[in-house]
Amino acid sequence: MLTAIMVDGGFYRKRAKYLWGDKDPKSRADEVSSYCLEHIKIAKRLEESDGLYRVFYYDSPCASGSAYHPLHKKNLNLKTNAVYQWTNSSYEEIKRKRKFALRLGWLSSATEFIIKPDSLRDVLNGKRTLESLTDFDFKLDIKQKGVDMKIGIDISSLVFKKQVSQIILIAGDSDFVPAAKQARREGIDFILDSMGQGIDQKLYEHIDGFRYPRNKIKPMTSNKRDT
Numbered sequence: 001m002l003t004a005i006m007v008d009g010g011f012y013r014k015r016a017k018y019l020w021g022d023k024d025p026k027s028r029a030d031e032v033s034s035y036c037l038e039h040i041k042i043a044k045r046l047e048e049s050d051g052l053y054r055v056f057y058y059d060s061p062c063a064s065g066s067a068y069h070p071l072h073k074k075n076l077n078l079k080t081n082a083v084y085q086w087t088n089s090s091y092e093e094i095k096r097k098r099k100f101a102l103r104l105g106w107l108s109s110a111t112e113f114i115i116k117p118d119s120l121r122d123v124l125n126g127k128r129t130l131e132s133l134t135d136f137d138f139k140l141d142i143k144q145k146g147v148d149m150k151i152g153i154d155i156s157s158l159v160f161k162k163q164v165s166q167i168i169l170i171a172g173d174s175d176f177v178p179a180a181k182q183a184r185r186e187g188i189d190f191i192l193d194s195m196g197q198g199i200d201q202k203l204y205e206h207i208d209g210f211r212y213p214r215n216k217i218k219p220m221t222s223n224k225r226d227t
Contacts (some may be wrong), residue, residue, distance in 0.1 A: 001165035009059030105146030
């Protein structure tokens with residue numbers, strides 16, 4: 001039977017940027033498509049799957065209102081933010097990919113700019129002054145909602161309709177555990193890919209395999225931290 005791949009878009013973008021650097025929306029969409037297809041090649045080679053059923057890409061829409069920025073001491077229009085424009089362009093590219101389904105959740109109503117943890121730590125430790133802070137030291141504090149629920153619903157649908165025999169989840173947290181348990185009880189082969197990020201050893205009891213096709217795209221040489 002076929003394999004479904006589920007991608008936590010927020011997690012993927014963060015890890016991909018850390019591993020392979022910044023890319024324009026089309027290049028990033030091409031990259032995630034190639035990355036997922038590499039999983040299918042491996043599954044076929046191991047005779048675990050007959051091919052790809054569909055890639056489900058989960059994310060939340062960009063905040064489009066206004067948010068107070070403590071550095072500029074005023075509300076900023078988020079639609080003029082480069083992140084807003086990049087993210088929406090990336091969604092359009094994802095929609096064009098064959099066998100990709102874009103699943104968007106929603107955002108909490110509270111959206112604001114906050115100082116990044118590393119920058120705050122440097123200020124508190126006296127390594128930097130408040131006057132040295134720039135836009136780079138701040139980020140939007142956005143809480144996405146509905147993504148985990150949509151993943152769980154899609155897993156249940158795939159399982160009970162017997163549309164796939166294998167599910168590969170590209171994610172980095174443990175929120176998937178209840179859905180993974182349900183899938184495994186119904187005989188689904190459940191594979192986790194955290195893109196090279198370590199996971200809690202206890203998670204191994206809830207999955208059937210742990211896979212990272214690291215040879216598909218060579219990591220760039222960088223001293224950047226994954227923040």
